[in-house]
Amino acid sequence: MYRDARLGVAELDVIVLVKQVPNTAEVKIDPRTGTLMREGVESIINPDDLHALEAGLRLRESHGGRVTAVSMGPPQAMDALREALGMGADAAVLLTDRAFAGADTLATSYTLGKCIRKLGRFDLVVAGHQAIDGDTAQIGPQVAEYLDVPQVIRATRLEVRDGELHAERTHEDGVEAVRCALPALVTVTREANKPRYPYIPRLMAAFDPNAPIKTWGPKDIGADERLIGLKGSPTQVQKTFTPKLEKKVEKLSGQPAEMARALVGRLKERRLA
Amino acid sequence: MAVWVEKDDCAGCETCVEACPLGAISMRDGLAIIDEKCNSCGACVESCSTGAIKSDAAAAKADTSQYRDVWIVAETRHGRVRPCTLELLGCGRGLANALDQRLCAVLAGKEVKGFAADMAEHGADVVYVMEDAGLEEGRTLPHARAITDAAREKKPAVVLFSATPFGRELAPRVSRRLGTGLTADCTELGIDGATKNLLQTRPAWGGNLMATIYSPDSRPQMSTVRPGVMKALPREPGRKADIVGLKVNLKAEDARLQVVELKKGLRKKVDLTEAKIIVSGGNGVGSKEGFKLLEELAAVLGAEVAGTRIAVEEGWITADRQVGQTGQSVCPDLYIACGISGAIQHRSGMAGAKTIVAINTDPNAPIFQIADIAVNADLFKVVPELIAALRARGDEC
Ligand SMILES: Cc1cc2nc3c(=O)[nH]c(=O)nc-3n(C[C@H](O)[C@H](O)[C@H](O)COP(=O)(O)OP(=O)(O)OC[C@H]3O[C@@H](n4cnc5c(N)ncnc54)[C@H](O)[C@@H]3O)c2cc1C
Numbered sequence: 173m174y175r176d177a178r179l180g181v182a183e184l185d186v187i188v189l190v191k192q193v194p195n196t197a198e199v200k201i202d203p204r205t206g207t208l209m210r211e212g213v214e215s216i217i218n219p220d221d222l223h224a225l226e227a228g229l230r231l232r233e234s235h236g237g238r239v240t241a242v243s244m245g246p247p248q249a250m251d252a253l254r255e256a257l258g259m260g261a262d263a264a265v266l267l268t269d270r271a272f273a274g275a276d277t278l279a280t281s282y283t284l285g286k287c288i289r290k291l292g293r294f295d296l297v298v299a300g301h302q303a304i305d306g307d308t309a310q311i312g313p314q315v316a317e318y319l320d321v322p323q324v325i326r327a328t329r330l331e332v333r334d335g336e337l338h339a340e341r342t343h344e345d346g347v348e349a350v351r352c353a354l355p356a357l358v359t360v361t362r363e364a365n366k367p368r369y370p371y372i373p374r375l376m377a378a379f380d381p382n383a384p385i386k387t388w389g390p391k392d393i394g395a396d397e398r399l400i401g402l403k404g405s406p407t408q409v410q411k412t413f414t415p416k417l418e419k420k421v422e423k424l425s426g427q428p429a430e431m432a433r434a435l436v437g438r439l440k441e442r443r444l445a
Numbered sequence: 446m447a448v449w450v451e452k453d454d455c456a457g458c459e460t461c462v463e464a465c466p467l468g469a470i471s472m473r474d475g476l477a478i479i480d481e482k483c484n485s486c487g488a489c490v491e492s493c494s495t496g497a498i499k500s501d502a503a504a505a506k507a508d509t510s511q512y513r514d515v516w517i518v519a520e521t522r523h524g525r526v527r528p529c530t531l532e533l534l535g536c537g538r539g540l541a542n543a544l545d546q547r548l549c550a551v552l553a554g555k556e557v558k559g560f561a562a563d564m565a566e567h568g569a570d571v572v573y574v575m576e577d578a579g580l581e582e583g584r585t586l587p588h589a590r591a592i593t594d595a596a597r598e599k600k601p602a603v604v605l606f607s608a609t610p611f612g613r614e615l616a617p618r619v620s621r622r623l624g625t626g627l628t629a630d631c632t633e634l635g636i637d638g639a640t641k642n643l644l645q646t647r648p649a650w651g652g653n654l655m656a657t658i659y660s661p662d663s664r665p666q667m668s669t670v671r672p673g674v675m676k677a678l679p680r681e682p683g684r685k686a687d688i689v690g691l692k693v694n695l696k697a698e699d700a701r702l703q704v705v706e707l708k709k710g711l712r713k714k715v716d717l718t719e720a721k722i723i724v725s726g727g728n729g730v731g732s733k734e735g736f737k738l739l740e741e742l743a744a745v746l747g748a749e750v751a752g753t754r755i756a757v758e759e760g761w762i763t764a765d766r767q768v769g770q771t772g773q774s775v776c777p778d779l780y781i782a783c784g785i786s787g788a789i790q791h792r793s794g795m796a797g798a799k800t801i802v803a804i805n806t807d808p809n810a811p812i813f814q815i816a817d818i819a820v821n822a823d824l825f826k827v828v829p830e831l832i833a834a835l836r837a838r839g840d841e842c
Pocket residue numbers: 196197219304726727728729730752753754755756767768769770771772773783784785786787788789790791794804805806807810822823824825
């Protein structure tokens with residue numbers, strides 16, 4: 173953190189982790205085969221990550237400093253980073269290389285962690301709570317562990333005061349107010365804020381070849397080739413399958429009252445009512 | 446860290462400082478410290494005579510035969526063992542039998558010894574007890590330290606956590622520290638007969654695709670397991686286990702995150718994951734008024750009310766009652782979906798319900814693909830009749 177003792181201000185270096193994902197809202201299920209129909213599905217910034225960007229930008233607006241968006245993915249993930257710049261991020265890094273491909277969460281967290289170390293100082297890493305394609309919610313805590321910093325998961329409010337992070341996070345039975353020293357990592361959900369739209373001139377500028385987006389491979393971040401991508405992933409997918417829809421659907425018919433009585437009967441048979 | 450120094454094992458000999466090609470290791474207080482110049486090349490790991498330098502790469506090629514036993518990490522909340530912990534024991538019992546190894550429950554907390562008998566009566570052969578004032582409920586850092594240290598010492602083959610908010614926050618830190626794989630939110634676990642690997646099945650793509658995942662070379666094999674899916678074993682009174690106390694060595698840095706306040710009142714306590722019956726509504730319910738009808742049905746059935754994202758966005762129900770990909774994953778005995786289309790993001794959170802009743806005016810609504818009982822009708826006509834029929838039945842008894 174850059175501190176100006178005279179002015180009493182502290183600037184924040186914020187890193188936001190952004191993943192590009194297929195828009196699952198557009199993914200349809202083939203009603204005959206039960207498989208996913210992915211053709212022509214657009215790529216978007218993972219919804220939670222828009223809230224992560226918004227959280228990072230707001231902190232910068234109240235404290236000064238920089239927001240750097242980092243993404244690991246195929247070359248087209250550049251679009252997600254351009255959108256991040258359009259929203260107001262100062263700089264971005266795209267981690268892209270064939271050797272990164274096939275990474276599970278352990279290899280992904282190593283790669284993102286290495287990149288953050290390479291970027292140098294940081295006060296706060298903000299990530300989305302979970303990605304909609306993998307649904308693991310593991311990257312945030314694993315990156316925090318790699319960087320050896322505390323984590324606030326599912327933060328709904330964050331604020332930096334006197335060099336400390338003050339946050340609220342949702343809990344199963346309430347909201348918990350927590351506090352920790354910086355540096356730290358937080359993950360946010362869509363309860364955290366309302367993301368801004370990209371500012372069009374800035375978005376256009378992000379397409380300029382001189383836009384502040386770096387493209388890095390394993391060597392640039394000093395990554396060990398054995399720990400990235402498929403090679404660095406202890407978990408392997410043995411098989412995928414569509415869940416069997418073997419359930420026998422029973423269709424009730426008749427007038428509402430008849431259906432209601434039939435339904436109560438069925439619930440009774442199943443000892444559910 | 447990809448390469449790190451186990452401080453307790455470091456002899457301070459400085460061999461690694463010379464071995465490091467990048468000059469990334471220095472000595473502080475007589476112990477080796479690895480800084481960010483490290484690229485995990487592993488030269489220091491080989492040079493270290495006391496085995497104090499560890500790396501993920503080494504863990505990735507673990508000698509799997511050295512790892513034995515199935516561990517389940519118990520979770521307590523408000524001073525009680527959560528039901529999902531007993532489910533983990535039930536699931537772990539089957540795995541331990543298939544491996545012909547022991548089932549061990551890990552109890553870490555401020556005061557948890559008293560639960561050891563519960564663990565035994567629900568299937569554990571061994572209970573590891575770790576007590577320390579710093580092991581407060583829901584604190585990730587101290588629990589991660591305690592569990593990682595215990596796993597390094599005892600070398601379990603399998604470690605299971607509940608996929609509760611806490612479990613899903615804790616397990617990734619433990620996996621990162623151990624350098625092992627972790628599979629999130631599993632709904633099915635088994636042992637491969639030939640290789641004895643743990644086969645971990647989980648929904649992906651909002652439940653439309655299932656993936657079976659395994660970790661052939663890394664140990665322990667770790668998963669978080671969705672609450673409500675596995676079966677707890679019936680209590681076997683008097684069943685005994687070996688109760689083993691383990692040392693806890695927390696560090697000052699484990700208390701970096703301080704909980705200032707728990708504002709309980711802000712949210713009504715709803716834990717849909719433990720609900721047996723859920724009455725859920727979507728866009729078809731149309732209004733807050735409409736949800737009154739569902740609340741009435743829920744009251745008759747002793748159920749919780751939940752809904753889709755649209756219902757939350759419209760303000761008809763609170764956000765903590767949302768079911769689905771970005772809400773809670775639920776697994777009740779009965780899920781009554783009223784005016785819900787069954788978008789994949791919603792289905793992913795409820796497709797595991799044991800009995801699904803769908804009430805929808807559109808015969809082609811995807812919710813009917815996963816329903817057990819399909820009621821193709823207007824919910825405003827059917828639900829009042831249903832309430833009446835249930836009440837009438839109540840009067841008979
Ligand atoms: C990233 C992402 C995450 C998401 N996460 C979630 C999530 O966690 N949970 C979630 O629920 N959604 C989630 N969604 C939204 C999801 O895609 C759907 O938009 C949502 O589930 C649809 O809600 P619905 O079924 O209430 O509404 P609709 O799709 O509008 O369906 C309403 C249904 O009610 C029926 N109906 C209307 N009137 C009546 C009547 N009188 N009687 C009976 N039936 C009637 C209609 O036929 C229709 O089928 C997410 C979306 C995205 C993109």
